[in-house]
Amino acid sequence: MMMTADLAFAILVNRTTAFFTSNAPVYMTYTEHTHISVPSMGRSENINRSVAVRVADNFAVMQDLPQGAVRTGQAFPVVAYFDPLSAFGYRYFANPKKIDITVQQGRPYVFTTPAPEPNVDAVVPYSSYWAARYAPDSTENALHLLIEPTARMRPGLYPSEIIEDPQSRLPSHIEMRATGGDDETITFDYQVIQGYWVLVHATFTATQHTFIGSFKSIAELTFSDFAFPAEAPDPRLAATPAPSAVSPSSSPLESPSPAP
Numbered sequence: 001m002m003m004t005a006d007l008a009f010a011i012l013v014n015r016t017t018a019f020f021t022s023n024a025p026v027y028m029t030y031t032e033h034t035h036i037s038v039p040s041m042g043r044s045e046n047i048n049r050s051v052a053v054r055v056a057d058n059f060a061v062m063q064d065l066p067q068g069a070v071r072t073g074q075a076f077p078v079v080a081y082f083d084p085l086s087a088f089g090y091r092y093f094a095n096p097k098k099i100d101i102t103v104q105q106g107r108p109y110v111f112t113t114p115a116p117e118p119n120v121d122a123v124v125p126y127s128s129y130w131a132a133r134y135a136p137d138s139t140e141n142a143l144h145l146l147i148e149p150t151a152r153m154r155p156g157l158y159p160s161e162i163i164e165d166p167q168s169r170l171p172s173h174i175e176m177r178a179t180g181g182d183d184e185t186i187t188f189d190y191q192v193i194q195g196y197w198v199l200v201h202a203t204f205t206a207t208q209h210t211f212i213g214s215f216k217s218i219a220e221l222t223f224s225d226f227a228f229p230a231e232a233p234d235p236r237l238a239a240t241p242a243p244s245a246v247s248p249s250s251s252p253l254e255s256p257s258p259a260p
Contacts, residue, residue, distance in 0.1 A: 024056050086105060187201075
């Protein structure tokens with residue numbers, strides 16, 4: 001008999017948080033392809049970059065491909081070592097002439113789960129913000145969870161779907177949706193590469209509202225050519241990482257707050 005979906009969800013989140021916080025690379029390099037489209041206008045734009053990142057503080061050196069401008073700062077628009085099961089900060093606007101995506105890692109979620117009791121048949125942990133259930137194709141070794149926000153959840157993003165990879169037992173797909181009737185959606189797809197749980201594909205979709213009207217924009221990101229060097233791949237990454245505003249070692253959260 002499978003455990004209750006909310007307990008399976010809590011255990012999966014805790015497993016992901018533990019792996020993410022204890023197994024981060026020091027440096028990583030990859031190629032990022034960003035495709036922005038506005039279907040109703042028939043317009044699109046591509047941004048291709050090589051990225052080298054100091055993971056501890058997400059300081060990156062980015063070069064437009066093939067031999068374009070070089071920029072430094074937060075990896076754009078999201079670093080490939082990122083955990084969406086956290087209280088992350090987020091801002092999104094995109095059209096073929098302008099893209100403004102900021103995703104900042106927040107405190108990872110940790111659920112308090114009760115210790116096993118020999119005389120108890122089932123334990124149901126209580127989450128006041130999210131209600132999880134199994135999808136029809138979910139199995140004990142390959143979870144597929146569907147999640148709905150409860151009435152207590154404040155406006156924001158929540159994880160609406162999580163698919164577990166049966167080999168790594170980590171999420172291979174996470175979908176975030178917005179509450180309050182907003183059509184904003186983010187999807188994250190993951191693989192374990194060289195022992196690291198990394199983002200390989202993401203989409204940001206939302207209806208944008210401007211003075212000329214409303215339109216739906218889609219930003220699709222693909223990450224490839226990963227490497228995890230032991231030494232700084234660029235001299236600008238060799239300095240001591242700046243202190244993080246959010247500690248990676250989170251305390252247990254009975255009722256995690258949604259991402260802003």
